[in-house]
Amino acid sequence: MDKKIITKAAVIVLLMAGICHAAGCVKNRPCCEPEKTNPDVVETILKRLNRRISNLNCYQCRIEYLFSQPLFESKTLRTGVLYYQRIGRKSALRINFQTLKQDDEKQRKHTEHFIFDGQWLTVIDYQIKTVKMYQLTEPNEPVDAFELVSRNFPIIGFAGTEDLRKQFEIKLITQTETQPSQFIQLHLKVKPNSVYKDDYTSIDFWIDRRTALPARIVAVSTEADIHQIKLLELKVNKRIDKEVFEVRIPEGFTVEKRKTQD
Numbered sequence: 001m002d003k004k005i006i007t008k009a010a011v012i013v014l015l016m017a018g019i020c021h022a023a024g025c026v027k028n029r030p031c032c033e034p035e036k037t038n039p040d041v042v043e044t045i046l047k048r049l050n051r052r053i054s055n056l057n058c059y060q061c062r063i064e065y066l067f068s069q070p071l072f073e074s075k076t077l078r079t080g081v082l083y084y085q086r087i088g089r090k091s092a093l094r095i096n097f098q099t100l101k102q103d104d105e106k107q108r109k110h111t112e113h114f115i116f117d118g119q120w121l122t123v124i125d126y127q128i129k130t131v132k133m134y135q136l137t138e139p140n141e142p143v144d145a146f147e148l149v150s151r152n153f154p155i156i157g158f159a160g161t162e163d164l165r166k167q168f169e170i171k172l173i174t175q176t177e178t179q180p181s182q183f184i185q186l187h188l189k190v191k192p193n194s195v196y197k198d199d200y201t202s203i204d205f206w207i208d209r210r211t212a213l214p215a216r217i218v219a220v221s222t223e224a225d226i227h228q229i230k231l232l233e234l235k236v237n238k239r240i241d242k243e244v245f246e247v248r249i250p251e252g253f254t255v256e257k258r259k260t261q262d
Helices: 003-015 023-027 039-054 145-150 162-167
Strands: 058-069 074-087 090-102 108-116 120-125 130-135 168-172 183-190 200-208 214-221 226-236 254-259
Touching: 039 162, 039 168, 039 183, 090 145, 108 145, 162 168, 162 183
Parallel strands: 130 254
Antiparallel strands: 058 074, 058 226, 074 090, 090 108, 108 120, 120 130, 168 183, 183 200, 200 214, 214 226
């Protein structure tokens, strides 16, 4: 099976969720007017982000993810915790979703864990008691966990900025009263030859001035669906127990493994 199909099925279809979507900003874009950006300004912003990311060894935050389908007037909000750790050339990322809220329903407990280790994506669904494991890269070709995630789920900016320049036209967004000055907003338009061209048309990307790290992402898909991610209450370079990233299969869960094929 094609790697892209498996990854997309695992991350987009299995997640089918989202984070606090501000519909007004996407539809009317009151704070999303690109200014005539000096390329040197954007380059300075990207260099600062890249320096910050290069020193990121441990990272933990609260995550809110909203998946919206305006055509169907549907939205699904998930909340949880994200963990990341890098030791040398090896890295791991885990997202533990804990709650789910669909449309106007009440928020309820809903446990799903997504674990990336640079080679495998493991999805543990506690509702239907299943574990699905997808081999996304070869054993001798590990990829940084954030880079692996960003290919199919728009958590961008954590895997370095060189790829952003290749994949997007990047513009700085004018600061207005509707956008707090605490954040720097970049508008990323997908290039015609980008690896993202089949998935997204554009991504708006906020960097917190205080932490110099990504704080919010709003991605518009080629089907006009909207993915919005908020990263909150950061803990940067504070030790995370290695057991957090271990894959433990709960008793009684069925296990399915798939190896991607080119």
